[in-house]
Amino acid sequence: DGGITQSPKYLFRKEGQNVTLSCEQNLNHDAMYWYRQDPGQGLRLIYYSQIVNDFQKGDIAEGYSVSREKKESFPLTVTSAQKNPTAFYLCASSNTGNSIVRNTEAFFGQGTRLTVV
């Protein structure tokens, strides 16, 4: 079945440690996105990528980094510079070609819950 796979489902990070969240899709979608979800704040965009080897910062990119070496994969690294990383992270993809087609919905993975210990 086609879909988006995020791993791990739960992740624990020590203070000062970098961690990488995995996102893989087999929907053949060009665009991929990372959102952060906090209670009562909805979803906020961290980074997005419309094509391989290209990505743009979203609203809350500070303390995060991404790469897009393959169409299917868009990993997110939460660096030690992110002071409050505890949150639920959602990866999404959409079939937008080389531009963001506005009528195309995004498909979401099941999320990764990151906790700082």
Add this chain to the structure above:
Amino acid sequence: AQSVTQLGSHVSVSEGALVLLRCNYSSSVPPYLFWYVQYPNQGLQLLLKYTTGATLVKGINGFEAEFKKSETSFHLTKPSAHMSDAAEYFCAFSGNTPLVFGKGTRLSVIA
């Protein structure tokens, strides 16, 4: 600036009662609008979307929404609530950027 506002962070209804979740948007371009549902510790699932054409949009699980340009609204309704409808609902807007989400409305259904 483009934005989405969901009125009410928590809505509670009795089983069998009407569900009404409110969403207003602000945009300088014609909007494309979406409603998503999220169950605990899961990703988001698309309920319905408005792009162009008919302003009354029907979605999955008996939900529908009406786009009203004059009111800049896209409220979600369901005639009769079911216990399985308890979840968090997000309105989203697509302008010339990736999806922008409202803060969500948590729906509780009382037996």
